[in-house]
Amino acid sequence: MTMQVDTDAFLSDLHELRRIGAFKTGVHRPTYSPEDMESRRWLMAKMEAYGLKPEMDGIGNVLGRHPGNGPRLLAGSHIESQNEAGWLDGALGVVSALHLARSGLPVDVVAFADEEGHYGGFIGSRSFTGLLEEAEIDRLSNRYHGKPLRQALEEAGLAGRKRMQFEPGRYKAFLEMHIEQGRDLEGNGLRIGVVTGIVAIWQWKITITGQQNHAGTTTMAERRDAGLTMVRLLAMIDQEFPRHCAERTVWTTGRILMTPNAQSIIPGTAEVMFQYRDVDRAVLDRLEIALRRCVAESNRRERCPAVLEAVSKAVPALCDDGLQEALAGAAEALTPGGWQRMPSGAGHDAQYMAPHIPSAMLFVPSINGISHHWTENTSDADLALGMRVLAEGARRALAA
């Protein structure tokens, strides 16, 4: 017999949260905005109502502690949203965690602040795991309108509050349910994803330096066209990466900036933001070797030098095998054959918990794969099923 969950109450709370900062069918709840702070206070009231002792800390993390002794789980996600975006991204993980506690399981519930990075990606979960220094808080500001983080915390009434650190030994595991934000489950007619790990993003910047000049009077032999060197290098990478990637590796040039970027002027500089993602460290390492080889070859052939810079290299966060088994067992019991194991191509707070305690994630389908947009959605039936699988998985994990 699987864990009993009042999925109507779960859906009711999800839809109630949806009304805070409502924007069309989604929400606009940027971190530390009035709507975001209202959602945190809503959450604390719910925590109280469901028997947890709530606290909000100096970075805006909200933790609801389960009274009594262990063994205990931690569960949650983030509660702020991208601008004018979806109602489930983050909110699903927080409300489902709340309902693990409401169902009687010994679960602390957490909402980490600013996973979405209005000020700095994952500053809440990083703060909770001891990775956020005061000096970094001093430096950060809002990426859209530039407000300093210190000022935002002040305006939100959080200045001077201590920041919580997670208590080692308090939790047996961390669980986070999330929408897939992709089309894989929907495309394969499945309803649950048991996440194998969270890919690491290795973000690179390639800067190519040429010589800005007149496109008409500068001969082909003489010109140093940074844009052309860029095209040749990206074409080389396009040829090389399939030789070294793994089955689910993704790589993307998302951003290109040439100067002066004028139709009759030879580009003097070209800047490329190139990234790749995989869950396997060995793959990430060999793609770096391939990338460096391409840049070195470009520098041997071309007149415009290219400089490769690692902007950030995250660590893949593997989900705990035992927890995966618990969730897989729950999924098979509740939707036989209707689930798969899969990596998470997007970052989540779970990746910061994973180095400290066994962690796992559960995915539900995203309709049309849409996220970071107000049309983001998942059917109530799939949300309810996810809640039941999460609860049964949590029960099994605690029993193991």
Add this chain to the structure above:
Amino acid sequence: MTMQVDTDAFLSDLHELRRIGAFKTGVHRPTYSPEDMESRRWLMAKMEAYGLKPEMDGIGNVLGRHPGNGPRLLAGSHIESQNEAGWLDGALGVVSALHLARSGLPVDVVAFADEEGHYGGFIGSRSFTGLLEEAEIDRLSNRYHGKPLRQALEEAGLAGRKRMQFEPGRYKAFLEMHIEQGRDLEGNGLRIGVVTGIVAIWQWKITITGQQNHAGTTTMAERRDAGLTMVRLLAMIDQEFPRHCAERTVWTTGRILMTPNAQSIIPGTAEVMFQYRDVDRAVLDRLEIALRRCVAESNRRERCPAVLEAVSKAVPALCDDGLQEALAGAAEALTPGGWQRMPSGAGHDAQYMAPHIPSAMLFVPSINGISHHWTENTSDADLALGMRVLAEGARRALAA
């Protein structure tokens, strides 16, 4: 015995004009600005002083008519400048024309308005040759600050003035001296360029449509990355064009715009401004065929469709053979072995005169190839030599 010219007076006038709208060692004389209008009034006073009858028309063209009968030449260029740019670009052609008249040759002198395109490229020479409609003047506005052309003309005191048309049969030829704006003469240790023709620019826009999506959660198989399709297409063009180009063809992707151009988002669209230039119509045509083949092949292979659009296709303007002989003879007489024939990779007012009357251009070296920058320069010695070659060439052309 070659034509006598007072090159000291020529250089003196050039340096005097340099003081109007002076900016560091260059000038800032945007079309119809107070400085530009002052330079036009300066020019008209010089025309009077040198025995010409000056007139400024409704688009700002300034024409100084030589009294007496033909045969007669027209000579000149433009007098406004790019923003914070060089003192010689355009000004050299106007002042050298002035000194053809001052030297006693039967020459009308012209300064065409806005060759530099603050409002619309070549509107002065296009107006003079009957290619500028009132409706176009109504539509045009300043590309930097958006002021409507009509308003600028009003503020410059030109509203309501008729626009001059060149008189068919009045001129035997058109001559324009200009700085090279490239490094070819300097690089080859030469002092004079006899221009064979003005290249035509064929400007294309390539628009590629993909699907914007999450760079982490969208698999490589499923994504439709407009930026990647763009890189592959540009790489294909890079391979193909050398198979079809001529010796001095140039081709350039000056401008790339991807949306949303964010590091973690698969580009949904990519727009490319691609151009090529040559003086031979047959070359321009076969490059179009090659370009269309590349786009067609891209559309056969790729998931993101590419649309090719001709933005503009100018006509190459060949310089008259007889005038080239006259200038070449003058160059050989005054700087034996110190000159070459060469095309102009940049557009000039001469390209609009060329369909109507035999036209030719003369180049002097640009130090470091710099133009469209306030450091643009040519030595006084090279300027003076150019003036003498132009005068001797004009004498020979009139005698022929």
